[in-house]
Amino acid sequence: MQRKPVLIAFILLMLTCGLPLAAQANTPSLSLNGFGTLGVVHSDEDQADFVSSMLMPRGAGHTSDWSAEVDSRLGLQLTANLTPRLSSVVQVVTEQQYDGQFRPAIEWANINFDVTPELSLRVGRVILPVFMNSEYRKVGYATPWVRPPLEVYRTIPVSSIDGLDVSYRSRIASATSTLRATYGQSDSTFPYTDSAMGRATAEARAREGLTIGNTVEQGNLSVFAAYSHYRLSIEDFNPLFDVFRMFGPEGDAIADRYNVDDKSFEVISLGARYDPGNWFVMGEWAQTSSRTFLTDNRGWYISGGYRLGAFTPYLTYANQRIHSQTSTPGLSQPGSEALDAMLNSLLQGQPQQKSISLGLRWDFSSSMAIKAQFDHMNHEGGSRGYLVNSQPGFDPGGSVNLFSLALDFVF
Template identity: 50%
Template sequence: MMGKAGVTGALMVLLLQATPGWAEDPDTPALSFDGFGTVGAVHSNEDQADFVSEPFVSEGAGYSADVSARVDSRLGLQLTANFAPRHTGVVQIIVEQRHDGSYTPTVEWANLGYAVTPDLTVRVGRMVLPTFMASQHRKVGYANTWVRPPLEVYGLVPVTNIDGVDVAYTARGHGLNNRLQVTFGGTDIDLPDDREVKARDGFTLANTLARGPVSLFASYSEYRLSLELRPLFDGFRSFGPEGVAIADRYELDDKAFKVLAVGASYDAGAGFLTGEWGRTRSHSFLSSSRGWYLTTGYHFASVTPYVVLARRVVTSNTSDPGLSAPQAQELNATLNGLLSDRPQQRSIAAGARWDFAPGVALKGQFDYLDLDDGSRGVLINEQADFRRGGNVCVLSLTLDFVF
């Protein structure tokens, strides 16, 4: 598999080199340029840990900053090219906080598409990973009612794109619109500690069925994940068969990671109701988790108030007795630190969206997080005085825009 730079770089070169040819056909739009962004500010009353909207970043609101613009702020630019009636290309660049705290622009999408028929398309390159209902626009704040997608579900799979091949088929009839999407590929995920999760042999099947105000969604994904933690698990293996069994059980070395998600939405133009449920399974220290949320609200002209209820739990063990040998206590403690680090919490949020100008929306949201005993929830950067469990209040204000 080509690396990230190889795949996206080659596609961007193809797009840019083709630019002069597009303008020769006056009936075909040569280029379309679009953008989106969010300017946000977030305050958390927990000053011994950081509230974040993505788990793979280095700073958030709380410990690192009393009021943080890093949590939700981003800028996105998208270039779409029509080479011919059946050939298209897309490049999307996003600037947001990265794993190392920088704001280096990253390529979110870079793909070439071919319409086999008006209803069947094939894409190759980097494209959206369609795990959840809002995957296509989860980074476009203006396209979402909430300040951010509920972390109890969308945090189950915080990866948003994949390098590979995508096939989509749309069927219409009897008032129904059904879109079936299949993706194959992999990706690399950078972590704040300079390590990297490798996802290979990925497969996602997603289906959306819509009729009038009702939309139903379901997806299934499976990947082979690897993360370099060899010193820890080689340490367990050095204790013989008992240690080997523990290492084989928890080491993330080409292990299957499976995701099932379903959702439904009703929006008749006034009141609306949306809900999703997701489940992950992994025979590794990543454990298995479930999450769900329900959102309801009402459109009052340009103002939309809403509430969100959400829950996330770990369904596998969050501790292990490990090895009985006194010399293995440090290994046991490290393993249990990994197992107990999976977020568990329930939350309630209330907010409002004000569409006060074309292409611009102002949002405010208050989140009350109830962390499970022994859990950090979705917080990061725990300090010595942080106490797991308990409650956290988060206040967010964002200005979303598209152009």
């Protein structure tokens, strides 16, 4: 089940249509902006598909030798400045959904009130500020790469949350600090492969989601840090662990350790960027922790580029590793072999990989850029990395080469 923002969108529509009539003296305004990416990706692995998000069921490789579904998207944003202190935003993004279809979904839908010039409150569907580039992770034109490094950004595929956002901007000597906190919930549907059913979908529910982040900017330097905590549930996997519980206390212990049923899920992320104009270097580090089959992992990247007029060559190195067990002995009782194998398949299915990416960006227009990027990814520990839809002939733990072309634009 997808998130349902109908009520939020209706409220915003009423405000947008109604408040300007009562606030004509403040000259309210309405503006429409957009962004998009037209991209194609080729993978040399023909027994599985490369995808840029775990919310996608297919991509480049087995399904399509060249896929336009991995990175392509279109976004539209309607902004209503209702009074000098009150505004609302609705952003709709069309991209591949969990069922493989391209449909529009509401990314943002919120009302913003500036309590003071430094303090702002938002309510509705707001950005989830868990990473340094969270605000524009879907806006390809705003980043140097074809896609943000997956070793960090794929760990939290959800980019918005329904709830409350508070931001406070202050000056510290010659630096600017922006402290941000969000609280709310999020539902998302993702595809996976079931040994009995083949392709299936599951729903992840995050509740009591609290994220606190701070960005400090001084001159050409920007430093970011954030902490997130959620109560996470994926009830579609409960039947598997219910079978474990049928084996008594030993099965109860395994189910309590690995199920995802109102479990604590934490994310710590750090980032820094230095950009004096002619060149840039940036990096991020993220760690997730949960006592579930999702495992604990750490991912990081470092990326740099040099601007030569309209051309920007760039290089990125990234790594993601699991820091918890990727297998379990399972039950000691006879007849549990198939059950243990299913659990170990979930544990071993979590991604571990390192990659190196070489790319070139060409800003041939003030609002358009063409990017070409080559990625070489090594999967470690028998992992399939970020590949989905694996076929019987797929051999995990190998390497994959990608070539991507993308046209990014804003308007």
